[in-house]
Amino acid sequence: MATSHAQRLGRWALAPSLVALSGLAFVPLAIAIYFAFLRYNLQSDNTGWYGLNNFYYFIHDPYFIKDFFNTIVLVLSVLVITVVGGTALAVLLDQPFWGRGIVRVLMISPFFIMPTVSSLVWKNLLMHPVFGLFAAIQKFFGASVALDWFGTVPLLSVIIVVSWQWLPYAALILLTALQSLDEEQKNASMMDGAGPIAYFRYIVLPHLSRPITVVILIETIFLLNVFAEIKVTSVGGFAGNLTYLVFSQLNDATDIGGAAAGGLIAVVLANIVSIFLVRIVGKNLEN
Amino acid sequence: MAIAPSRRRKLVVTLLAWTIGILMFFPIFWTAVAAFKTESDAYSLPQNWLTTPWTLENFSIVQERSNYLLYIRNTVVIAFVSTLLGLAFAIPAAWSMAFAPVATSTIKWSGWRWLATVLGTAFVVGLVLYALGWDLTNRSAIGFLALAIVLIPALLWVFSRNTSDALLWMLSTKMMPPAGALIPIYLIFNRNGLVFKDWGWIDLSEYNIMDSFWGMVPLMMLLNLPIIIWMLYTYFKEIPAEILEASRMDGAPLWSELTKILMPMAVPGIVSTCLLNLILAWNEAFWSLNLTNKYAAPLSFFISEYSSPEGQFWAKLSAASIMAIAPILVVGWFSQRQLVRGLTFGAVK
């Protein structure tokens, strides 16, 4: 415990950060609320009180349901892929083998690639239906026409790209957590007659439950807001998520009021998801 | 079999792990290959990647045609300056939370107190505006009032929290979807939007912070500030409080305590935090794509221009990509272990 003198100093030391973050947290919120109730389009001069119409039109936008659905599918799929895959990778990399350091470096690299690069590389060099590598592989196996990934299965393609980026994250976190597992526990369980599967199920998995919780929470925060992968590959019309929808209100429709309302809806939905998540998994978190 | 079972197992694991590692890394490798091919060769890659000649031309073409160095400069400026700025805010903040924590909230909020505060703020601000001669039915007056009603009670709430609540609240600001803030920030940054317009008593309409460092740097700093504070907080908590107490007994004022004792001891933690923040700022895409265009456009924006280009562009895209990702890849490789703490808000170390 600190003295009151130190605490007073502490308040002053903390104040700038609190003010700055409050500014970021509350000012845009207030502004968004304000504009959400206005009819305000950058291309027209007709502005005025609009009531709840912005919200209404946003929810009834032809893309809304689809984008809402896409958001959920995207988040859930990537979560499943990264958590399951990440656990498997972590277990694998925890084993002794030759060249472990190098493999680890290879495996975590995708996470550090900026999303615009990864999206365009996957779309063009790999998934392009004519010149891409996947096309070449398909033709090698006898297909006459290769799959146009981003053209025909845009959501799946986006899921693949995002998973590729986030799988290393999960693997890295879970591997770090695994390495804090006491070797003694493994020895004790072997003495107790547990095989590798039982060891995994009864010792490893419970130990990982907390880090997995954290991974799910953090990934959800970021996955709800996937943007670059969708915009840069131009699949917003088919595989857009809510974030993209808000963006398109601003970008395509130049509708400030609509975008503000949409943004608020996105905020509300994200908060519901977060509260839900934190409540379910909150007891596993530190704090 | 002549190989012992554990050795056989190690062989299997090695093969499996290397396969997966290579697969995961493969797209990056492939990009690097394409970067060193001519443009037309890049399109025939899958078949001919070993037979076609290697060339460095793409790297110079990218620089000549689009002044690549400018984008690198922008990215570097935004990433480094926002990191330094963030440290300036975060080190005192993390110090206060780690070493001078407040156990109980100073104001216990109840429904009535909220109501009173909101109404009180509305009243006082309204009075001030009226005294200043503002037309209270004017939209900007209403806007101002609304802003004050939201901000002031919120600030009061934030400042009255105890330390662990404040930490959690900071975490929650990171959870805010950027989509929600897109419009407000767009309007604030823009010329003739919310802030940079003719106010009458001062004319700011000539200015804006769209597509400028004045906008991007503070924004990036604020977005990552919770992570920086959290990461530093967990590192600081590992420093024995007794050493700081000893410095207090030795007569060190707060400034000396921070700079001469805490920071030298926390160097590894501070470095890890800086690296993480560099990575996050460098790779940031949402705001870079929406708020920049030319002058402050970082690499992520530049690469995004290749989404609808003219003519053949794969080799150039690859070259540009390799140059854009290489620094961060290297940083990530070397600091992977330390980053885990920041990437999980301190929950996993």
Place this chain on the structure above:
Amino acid sequence: MGTIKLSKVRKAFGDAVIIPGADLEIREGEFIVFVGPSGCGKSTLLRLIAGLEDVTSGSIEIDGRSVTDSAPAERGLAMVFQSYALYPHMSVRDNIAFPLKMAKLPQAEIDAKVGKAAATLNLTEYLDRKPRQLSGGQRQRVAIGRAIVREPKAFLFDEPLSNLDAALRVNMRVEIMQMHQNMKATMVYVTHDQVEAMTMADRIVVLNRGNIEQVGSPLELYNKPNSLFVAGFIGSPKMNFTENNTIGVRPEHIILSDKHGDWEGTVKLSEHLGSDTFLHVDGGKCGHFVVRASGESHFGPGAKVWMTPMPDRIHHFDRDGRAIRK
């Protein structure tokens, strides 16, 4: 110079009251020891004096001046921490020089004082090493050097020897006592080891759950303990209590005989230390006794003995644990 006065000092952390109310006057130049079991509040009391914790109520005066609201640096005290709290990134020289630098003394003066302190503590050849290159005892001395160099009104020691091994502990104990003799400064010393307290102190403050049970010289506490707690805490091995905790007598004050005595018992265990033998005797209804026999005793396990307390060495206690003096 170096008097400390605590008046009705109370410390609570939220609802937990650590120190209900302490009154104490520390005299100039005395070596006073706070002793008590873990959690009794002795370290808290020390930290209150140092200014590292705020008092919840009450006042603290140093040399007649109230310091209750003063920051640690303003109180003119120096503290040696249990873990030494050396600055790991600074050399020994810089560690010792740090408080002088904070006081903004001229460099020449700083160098002189550091040199002198290092010489006194035999640290001169280690001046340029970092703490991690030093042994426990050396680190201890650096911590002491850092305190000496400030020429404080009083020294505060928070269990400084508990991290050292037994042999080193004995040596450092002597060194600290010599330091006290040479400097004649007030020293407030916290320990849980009553042997340290007995050997080093001018006066001892016995604490029990935040309350000051008794203050007095070692011999006073040994001969005239005010309560069951103090009687049982001071003296090793512990005082024997019998007849429902109303009678107490120390192991060294029991006369053994194989013919007659007040209490009868059977020897269960004998501990031979060479200079003494301690017999653990089962006294049946009277309870369990530890008796000191000098030299090698001929009583072994299983032997029947008779114990008689020396008449002027019997302590009487009432039902509340308070000593009754006749």
